[in-house]
Amino acid sequence: MYRSLRVGVVIPAYNEARAIGRTIADVPALVDDILVVDDASHDATLPLAQAAAQARPGTTVVIQHAANRGVGAAISTGYRHALDRGCDVIAVMAGDGQMDPEDLPRLIDPIAEDRADYVKGNRFLHPEIWTAMPPSRIVGNLALSAATRITSGYRHIFDSQCGYTAMHRRVLAEIDLDALFPRYGYPNDLLSRLAIAGARVVDVPVRPIYGPHWKSGINLRTAVHPIPWVLLRSWSTRLAARLRRE
Numbered sequence: 001m002y003r004s005l006r007v008g009v010v011i012p013a014y015n016e017a018r019a020i021g022r023t024i025a026d027v028p029a030l031v032d033d034i035l036v037v038d039d040a041s042h043d044a045t046l047p048l049a050q051a052a053a054q055a056r057p058g059t060t061v062v063i064q065h066a067a068n069r070g071v072g073a074a075i076s077t078g079y080r081h082a083l084d085r086g087c088d089v090i091a092v093m094a095g096d097g098q099m100d101p102e103d104l105p106r107l108i109d110p111i112a113e114d115r116a117d118y119v120k121g122n123r124f125l126h127p128e129i130w131t132a133m134p135p136s137r138i139v140g141n142l143a144l145s146a147a148t149r150i151t152s153g154y155r156h157i158f159d160s161q162c163g164y165t166a167m168h169r170r171v172l173a174e175i176d177l178d179a180l181f182p183r184y185g186y187p188n189d190l191l192s193r194l195a196i197a198g199a200r201v202v203d204v205p206v207r208p209i210y211g212p213h214w215k216s217g218i219n220l221r222t223a224v225h226p227i228p229w230v231l232l233r234s235w236s237t238r239l240a241a242r243l244r245r246e
């Protein structure tokens, strides 16, 4: 529990054998439910996650997708389980150890104080951004963050690609999880749907972590191609919803 809220953390993991055990072990003690979603990994992610879950009995469940469905779909699966378990706030921490567990309370505070419904990390508010994040990621992120400001209508947010987030269950219940884009591009789509739901979104500083063994599933095929189309779709969905209301 944290500030009287039952806290869940969803951890999507795909081929994260190197990092998943440590990621689960390092989840702060304030977290009541850890929902790890293995997305049909080809490596030892599943047994390693199960071993780490046994070290935290009663708190951690490992859910398995029978086939790979994408990071967005894995997060949606985790969200559904967290709602079933009665979590009030549900955070997302990637299974690749790139999120600092010490930042978690900062993500929940605006929700606990009823200032936000959805809080996302913003690594550009952290002083280490320019030294820690690779230039290729900075360039891509600047472009996508600027575009997402327009498509979502949230002009005050940045670092749209940061996956470190927290959401109140009240808002989560209003999002059609089945309709969300299932792969990379998911956070951009979610922001437009949060705007349609009238959610209050707040950015907080989080530490950018790109260790010496950093590997990523993002490449030209997985990200650069689908994301512009996802943005276009999210934008038109949001504008159509606004027209219907007016």
Ligand SMILES: Nc1nc2c(ncn2[C@@H]2O[C@H](COP(=O)(O)OP(=O)(O)OP(=O)(O)O)[C@@H](O)[C@H]2O)c(=O)[nH]1
Binding pocket: 012, 013, 014, 015, 016, 037, 038, 039, 068, 069, 070, 071, 072, 074, 075, 093, 094, 095, 096, 098, 137, 161, 163, 215, 216, 217, 218
């Ligand atoms: N469940 C699931 N998780 C995935 C999939 N692809 C990536 N992930 C997870 O999503 C998280 C983020 O993936 P990355 O490819 O590292 O992307 P990122 O951290 O946003 O971007 P980088 O800055 O490139 O590291 C990790 O925990 C991955 O294991 C997938 O197909 N299914």
Ligand SMILES: [Mg+2]
Binding pocket: 094, 096, 098, 215, 216, 217
């Ligand atoms: Mg990563």
